[in-house]
Amino acid sequence: MNSTVNTKSYLPYVYLALIITAITSYTNFGHNTGDEYSQIFEFAAWKLGHLSQSDLRSYEFTSHMRPSIQVWAVVAVYKIANLFTSHVNPFVVNYIVYFLSGALGIYSILVFTKAFLARVKPEYHRYFLFLSLFSWLVLYTNPHFNSENICGHLFLLAVGLLYAQLSTLSISRIVIAGLILGLSFSCRFQIGFAILALLLWLLFAAYKNNKLGQWFLLSASMFFSILVFNIVADYYFYGQLVFSTYNYYYQNIATGIMNRDAGVSPWYAYLATVSVYVPFGPIYVLASIYYIIKYPWDILSSIIGFFVLCHVAIGHKEVRFLLPMLGFMPVVIMVAMDDLVKRSDYFRANLTKIIKILWAINLVACFSLLLPAATEIGAWRYLYNNYQKPTILYYNASVHQKLLYYKKGNVQLVTYKSGDPTPCPPGSNCLIAFNANSRDVKPNYPLVYTFFPFNLEQLLPRVIVRAIGHFNIYEIKTIEAE
Numbered sequence: 001m002n003s004t005v006n007t008k009s010y011l012p013y014v015y016l017a018l019i020i021t022a023i024t025s026y027t028n029f030g031h032n033t034g035d036e037y038s039q040i041f042e043f044a045a046w047k048l049g050h051l052s053q054s055d056l057r058s059y060e061f062t063s064h065m066r067p068s069i070q071v072w073a074v075v076a077v078y079k080i081a082n083l084f085t086s087h088v089n090p091f092v093v094n095y096i097v098y099f100l101s102g103a104l105g106i107y108s109i110l111v112f113t114k115a116f117l118a119r120v121k122p123e124y125h126r127y128f129l130f131l132s133l134f135s136w137l138v139l140y141t142n143p144h145f146n147s148e149n150i151c152g153h154l155f156l157l158a159v160g161l162l163y164a165q166l167s168t169l170s171i172s173r174i175v176i177a178g179l180i181l182g183l184s185f186s187c188r189f190q191i192g193f194a195i196l197a198l199l200l201w202l203l204f205a206a207y208k209n210n211k212l213g214q215w216f217l218l219s220a221s222m223f224f225s226i227l228v229f230n231i232v233a234d235y236y237f238y239g240q241l242v243f244s245t246y247n248y249y250y251q252n253i254a255t256g257i258m259n260r261d262a263g264v265s266p267w268y269a270y271l272a273t274v275s276v277y278v279p280f281g282p283i284y285v286l287a288s289i290y291y292i293i294k295y296p297w298d299i300l301s302s303i304i305g306f307f308v309l310c311h312v313a314i315g316h317k318e319v320r321f322l323l324p325m326l327g328f329m330p331v332v333i334m335v336a337m338d339d340l341v342k343r344s345d346y347f348r349a350n351l352t353k354i355i356k357i358l359w360a361i362n363l364v365a366c367f368s369l370l371l372p373a374a375t376e377i378g379a380w381r382y383l384y385n386n387y388q389k390p391t392i393l394y395y396n397a398s399v400h401q402k403l404l405y406y407k408k409g410n411v412q413l414v415t416y417k418s419g420d421p422t423p424c425p426p427g428s429n430c431l432i433a434f435n436a437n438s439r440d441v442k443p444n445y446p447l448v449y450t451f452f453p454f455n456l457e458q459l460l461p462r463v464i465v466r467a468i469g470h471f472n473i474y475e476i477k478t479i480e481a482e
Helices: 007-027 034-047 069-082 090-115 122-134 136-141 147-164 171-187 191-208 212-238 244-254 257-262 269-275 281-294 299-313 319-343 345-370 377-386 453-459 462-467
Strands: 391-396 411-415 429-435 447-449 471-477
Touching: 007 090, 007 122, 007 136, 007 345, 034 069, 034 147, 069 090, 069 171, 069 212, 090 122, 090 136, 090 147, 090 319, 090 377, 122 136, 122 319, 122 345, 136 319, 136 345, 147 171, 147 191, 147 299, 147 319, 171 191, 171 212, 191 212, 191 299, 191 319, 212 244, 244 257, 269 281, 269 299, 269 319, 281 299, 281 319, 299 319, 319 345, 377 447, 377 471
Parallel strands: 391 411, 391 429
Antiparallel strands: 429 471, 447 471
């Protein structure tokens, strides 16, 4: 197999990546993190008038600490869908949102890989492209609409746009990159660490080349973008002038609530939490450390090093916080791999075998793309698709599984615990949503939905079943056939 790839031969890979995204946006449906749901989709449901403020599960709404631009994106898709039908299916809206997110990720990756292609030896171009588009972690995260993912897509795109023509930047490219950087910051404030590192690196380069005017134009464009996508967008979302960036800092850092409520981890925690994402997780860690030490003044070393260092200094740590750096890893790995091949006869002789093993493990990991990211979503989809008439749902499950964004207007939720009466008035379907991991006695009614097909719940080890949060649906009575 020829290992070189020119830019014209990208298209087959782009089409394949889009096809995979189109499939996994459906199979890997649901939010990847709780914040993705409660801070984006649930806020969108409130803005659309489907939920009251009391239904929102997050104190972050009342403290005005969350940016709204991604909420507005969901609302916009919903409104557009509403032009074609009066009964908008939230699952269709989510599918569109996820697919567009994945398409943005693919576009950002292509812009970035073309910009940095010269940094990779020609014989590794194909590996570089495959690692950029088809590692399972990229395929898994790309379609998800959480803030870490979207800000990462946008930041990667901006870096690619700037680096591709660094010595001959046009005014339009500078302005577009600045607007994208501001939009990235408006999605997730922590990307500001990476933006600051980028701006400092560019400032030094602009000073050396006597192009400070370009740097100021980039900065001005970025701040204008923040004004529009953060401050103005938040004003119309919350109905008053708020500064969510400051509110976010005050609530999480100044008051210490993030460390106090969510817990703290030692400085080295990310070494382990990133490395568990086999097969490439350990390589991300080792290659990044090598790259930063070997090329300390490089643009990517500046971005990755400063971004990670700032997150190491923050007590509360989650591996998703580092997700915006995922797009930079292929360059780092390819450069480190080239240096290793030059120095190690063993590695040079066995490179092809090692790569085959890594990609075999990667292929196995890709089967996770066929499973829903949020396991409770399947039950809500079942309710949405199978019960059109007035329905009473006696709800006995975790509050984190009460995904009201997906609740159809015909469904009435009634809080329920084992042993409570479950009256079923005429003219209504009556169901029980029961936490599958509850130790309470299960309802003595027909089980009509469970996350596990083919009775796998009884066959799998209990530790695995309990690790997968979901609820089952028991049917007391149905009038759908009447």
